Amino acid sequence: MNSQAEKQERTLIEGAAAVGEQLAGKYMTFKLANEEYGLEILKVREIIGLMDITRVPCTQEFMSGVINLRGKVIPVIDLRLKFGMERCQVTDQTVIIVVQYSLHGRNMTMGLLVDQVLEVLSIEAAHIEPPPEFGSSTLRSDFILGIGKAEKRVIFLLDIGRILNAEEAGAVAEATKSS
Amino acid sequence: MDGCRLLKDIEELAAALVAAEAGDAESLDVLRRFLGDIEAAAKSLDFAVPVAELVHDLLCVAADLLTAPDAAGLVRLGETVEALQKEIRHSHKEDKVPCSARAVVEPTQAAQALPPGKERDADTIALIGEFLSEGEESLARADQILMTVERDGATAEAINGLFRVFHTIKGVAGFLELFEIQSLAHTTESLLNGCREGLYPLVGVRLDLVFDATAMMRKILADLRVAVETSREFATRENIAGLVARLKEALEPTADGGSVKAAERQEMESRPEDVHIHGPAPPRPEAREEAAAPVAASSAATEGGADSKIRPTIKVDLERVDRLVEMIGELVVVEAMVVGAPEIAHSASARVRNCLSQLEKVTHDLQDVGMRMRMLPVSGVFQKMARMARDVGRKAGKQVRVVLSGEQTEMDRSMVEQISDPLVHMIRNSIDHGIEPPDLRRQVGKPDEGTVRLSAYHEGGHVVIEISDDGRGLNREAILKKAIAQRLIQATDSLSEDEINSLIFAPGFSTAEKVTDISGRGVGMDVVRRNIDAMRGRVSIKSVPGKGTTFKITLPLTLAIIDGMLVACGKERYIIPTLSIIESIQPEASMLVTQAASNEMLNMRGNILPLLRMDRLLGAEGAIQDPSKGLVVIIEGVGRRVGLLVDEVIAQQQVVIKSMGEGVGEVPFVSGAAILSDGRVGLIVNVEGIVSLIVEKRHRGFSGEGSPASAGATNGNKDTKKEARA
Numbered sequence: 001m002n003s004q005a006e007k008q009e010r011t012l013i014e015g016a017a018a019v020g021e022q023l024a025g026k027y028m029t030f031k032l033a034n035e036e037y038g039l040e041i042l043k044v045r046e047i048i049g050l051m052d053i054t055r056v057p058c059t060q061e062f063m064s065g066v067i068n069l070r071g072k073v074i075p076v077i078d079l080r081l082k083f084g085m086e087r088c089q090v091t092d093q094t095v096i097i098v099v100q101y102s103l104h105g106r107n108m109t110m111g112l113l114v115d116q117v118l119e120v121l122s123i124e125a126a127h128i129e130p131p132p133e134f135g136s137s138t139l140r141s142d143f144i145l146g147i148g149k150a151e152k153r154v155i156f157l158l159d160i161g162r163i164l165n166a167e168e169a170g171a172v173a174e175a176t177k178s179s
Numbered sequence: 180m181d182g183c184r185l186l187k188d189i190e191e192l193a194a195a196l197v198a199a200e201a202g203d204a205e206s207l208d209v210l211r212r213f214l215g216d217i218e219a220a221a222k223s224l225d226f227a228v229p230v231a232e233l234v235h236d237l238l239c240v241a242a243d244l245l246t247a248p249d250a251a252g253l254v255r256l257g258e259t260v261e262a263l264q265k266e267i268r269h270s271h272k273e274d275k276v277p278c279s280a281r282a283v284v285e286p287t288q289a290a291q292a293l294p295p296g297k298e299r300d301a302d303t304i305a306l307i308g309e310f311l312s313e314g315e316e317s318l319a320r321a322d323q324i325l326m327t328v329e330r331d332g333a334t335a336e337a338i339n340g341l342f343r344v345f346h347t348i349k350g351v352a353g354f355l356e357l358f359e360i361q362s363l364a365h366t367t368e369s370l371l372n373g374c375r376e377g378l379y380p381l382v383g384v385r386l387d388l389v390f391d392a393t394a395m396m397r398k399i400l401a402d403l404r405v406a407v408e409t410s411r412e413f414a415t416r417e418n419i420a421g422l423v424a425r426l427k428e429a430l431e432p433t434a435d436g437g438s439v440k441a442a443e444r445q446e447m448e449s450r451p452e453d454v455h456i457h458g459p460a461p462p463r464p465e466a467r468e469e470a471a472a473p474v475a476a477s478s479a480a481t482e483g484g485a486d487s488k489i490r491p492t493i494k495v496d497l498e499r500v501d502r503l504v505e506m507i508g509e510l511v512v513v514e515a516m517v518v519g520a521p522e523i524a525h526s527a528s529a530r531v532r533n534c535l536s537q538l539e540k541v542t543h544d545l546q547d548v549g550m551r552m553r554m555l556p557v558s559g560v561f562q563k564m565a566r567m568a569r570d571v572g573r574k575a576g577k578q579v580r581v582v583l584s585g586e587q588t589e590m591d592r593s594m595v596e597q598i599s600d601p602l603v604h605m606i607r608n609s610i611d612h613g614i615e616p617p618d619l620r621r622q623v624g625k626p627d628e629g630t631v632r633l634s635a636y637h638e639g640g641h642v643v644i645e646i647s648d649d650g651r652g653l654n655r656e657a658i659l660k661k662a663i664a665q666r667l668i669q670a671t672d673s674l675s676e677d678e679i680n681s682l683i684f685a686p687g688f689s690t691a692e693k694v695t696d697i698s699g700r701g702v703g704m705d706v707v708r709r710n711i712d713a714m715r716g717r718v719s720i721k722s723v724p725g726k727g728t729t730f731k732i733t734l735p736l737t738l739a740i741i742d743g744m745l746v747a748c749g750k751e752r753y754i755i756p757t758l759s760i761i762e763s764i765q766p767e768a769s770m771l772v773t774q775a776a777s778n779e780m781l782n783m784r785g786n787i788l789p790l791l792r793m794d795r796l797l798g799a800e801g802a803i804q805d806p807s808k809g810l811v812v813i814i815e816g817v818g819r820r821v822g823l824l825v826d827e828v829i830a831q832q833q834v835v836i837k838s839m840g841e842g843v844g845e846v847p848f849v850s851g852a853a854i855l856s857d858g859r860v861g862l863i864v865n866v867e868g869i870v871s872l873i874v875e876k877r878h879r880g881f882s883g884e885g886s887p888a889s890a891g892a893t894n895g896n897k898d899t900k901k902e903a904r905a
Binding site for chain 1: 506508509512751786796797799838843846847848856860861862
């Protein structure tokens with residue numbers, strides 16, 4: 001019994017180390033309310049100040065609308081609403097982080113509305129833990145890749161490709177196919 | 180060829196060497212013989228330095244060995260042979276000569292029409308791609324010449340032009356080892372050569388044969404393109420051998436012996452070129468240029484004949500052009516932002532204002548040029564149609580003359596491609612249903628030959644394409660009868676002329692009594708309507724019984740730009756495509772009709788139109804609620820009109836259409852986005868979507884209360900419809 005438990009623990013530790021290995025690198029961190037999140041730096045294209053967002057009818061609430069990024073129309077997602085948090089008052093620190101990633105072989109560019117951008121942080125493998133299991137009672141959390149620790153702060157590392165859930169991504173793929 | 184032979188010799192030498200090592204005395208003789216061959220082959224060839232050196236080494240080692248055979252010598256010879264093999268294979272790979280070392284090792288592969296897909300390297304694919312686009316272009320030219328020949332008789336220049344087309348295809352096809360294409364091109368070329376030498380005229384059967392050869396060649400090229408794109412083995416369903424046999428027949432029987440000779444002579448002429456092309460070393464670029472040169476020459480000759488002047492052109496990657504056009508669009512927006520910025524707009528300096536107006540002019544000129552870069556004349560499509568009309572006319576046993584005008588009218592490149600399908604259906608229809616057989620035409624006093632006119636012109640910022648025939652016109656009674664039978668309309672409905680005419684666009688609608696292989700299945704006009712809708716165009720019909728029918732297609736100049744009306748609705752701004760706007764009015768309270776306190780309607784000079792509120796449809800806040808204080812824009816789509824209540828109409832402007840961006844998905848009532856002059860994003864209203872909401876509801880008998888927009892949308896009802904018609 002004892003040895004089995006030990007074994008389990010060891011695999012857990014090894015798994016955690018593997019997660020850390022995979023995720024180690026540079027992250028851009030930003031704030032939503034009092035929480036800190038991190039985005040893989042290579043997926044971040046630029047940070048722009050808040051601008052006029054054109055609302056798009058009949059879309060989900062977290063979809064703030066579309067903006068003109070130097071001639072290209074890109075959607076903007078309010079991350080607070082997406083994560084089920086309260087809508088925040090716009091301050092002079094509110095920014096849009098433009099991310100670019102590829103989903104189902106298509107390049108996606110979108111803006112993420114966040115409270116405040118903090119810094120670019122290098123997180124070592126040893127300081128990254130796999131995402132905790134919240135159980136089924138909580139909101140979806142599969143877009144959290146891992147949890148990074150820096151000094152006393154805790155940073156949720158996001159998988160940008162999973163922020164839109166499967167159905168939403170499917171709808172996007174469908175829409176792009178038909179266009 | 181010789182490079183391959185040398186390699187083969189060396190392979191055999193290597194085999195002999197192995198035998199010699201095994202102590203076989205006889206093999207030394209074999210070895211000697213092969214060495215002789217290699218020496219001869221190497222002398223006749225200009226090899227790259229390393230190969231020549233190795234051959235020299237080999238011969239030296241071999242000479243030593245043969246005078247005093249010993250084991251060490253054999254080993255050395257073996258090493259040299261191996262190095263030589265490697266070097267030759269390597270240099271072959273660099274050359275990418277189709278006759279590769281592999282082809283020799285597996286000779287069966289070389290015999291296939293084309294190496295299997297996986298064997299095609301990137302260069303070969305690039306070459307085939309070039310061959311395809313050149314081939315398609317030159318076939319289009321051949322068609323053009325053939326039409327001229329059929330109309331005005333053959334001239335030496337025309338025959339030469341045709342000859343050059345097939346000659347070029349033959350040359351390149353041979354080089355690419357597409358032997359089927361080569362044989363078809365070769366035989367056609369031989370036939371044309373006979374005409375060129377005056378052995379027989381290019382009329383009747385022979386002209387038809389050349390027509391057929393052009394058509395088949397085009398199909399084969401299309402098959403080849405598919406094969407390359409899907410990287411499958413090239414196989415065509417066309418009966419090439421059959422046509423080649425017919426062509427050969429035409430070469431011989433009526434000829435007085437001379438034509439056969441001519442064909443032979445032709446073959447003699449072509450052969451040295453083949454050898455030249457298959458040569459091992461790098462003379463290939465020249466060979467290609469040689470093959471390409473006649474294309475340029477013939478294009479100069481034929482186009483020079485047809486048009487007043489030829490313009491030099493370059494080929495540019497489409498993606499680059501698109502990128503450039505996109506950036507110009509961005510520049511225009513930024514320019515508008517700079518000019519409109521209050522700090523600058525209120526500047527008192529005359530110099531600044533001068534510079535700004537200069538900037539404005541230059542950017543708009545630049546935008547104009549950018550748009551033009553994507554434009555193509557419709558002549559290519561028109562010629563294709565003329566060609567098809569001829570074939571269809573023949574099949575239907577009718578004499579048809581096609582008159583083209585305005586071929587130089589330019590349209591967006593992608594639209595030129597998209598318009599082709601609808602035109603095919605409409606011309607088929609005109610010929611099959613419109614134009615009567617010759618005996619019927621004679622009875623009503625028309626000339627035997629029917630005329631189909633295809634014309635293009637610009638009209639108020641749009642491109643118009645008209646197809647008109649001088650046939651029997653639409654049979655309205657038959658259309659009505661059929662429509663009632665198919666339950667598209669009710670017997671009691673009274674329809675206007677336009678409404679009856681547009682019934683032929685309904686899917687599955689056909690008045691043809693029998694389905695011919697040309698048309699009559701009722702699919703065609705449905706496709707026409709849908710394709711034209713997709714291009715945001717409109718199609719209308721004018722028909723006079725006994726005199727003919729005219730289809731008029733109105734299209735925007737480009738797909739990238741839309742002429743729109745900017746309207747305000749609360750805090751939001753939307754763009755309504757101008758082409759779908761009929762008029763806009765400020766309604767008086769007396770014009771408003773309400774049914775059950777929810778279904779709003781507008782009484783427009785006796786016509787009752789459903790009235791929709793844009794703010795409720797699109798969820799805008801703070802819009803004007805009292806219709807008599809706002810503006811109603813009457814829009815039309817799918818043949819129906821509705822009124823749309825907005826706050827005000829701001830301006831008419833041209834906007835560049837952008838996709839909504841990945842991640843938004845499909846949005847009802849919005850067809851795209853555009854960047855407004857203040858840099859904000861404006862949404863383009865999908866008129867078809869809004870109008871079909873009403874139409875759908877009517878079809879569902881007003882049970883559609885649950886539909887998402889029904890809360891906001893007021894809808895017309897059956898009574899309205901009747902009233903509107905009365």
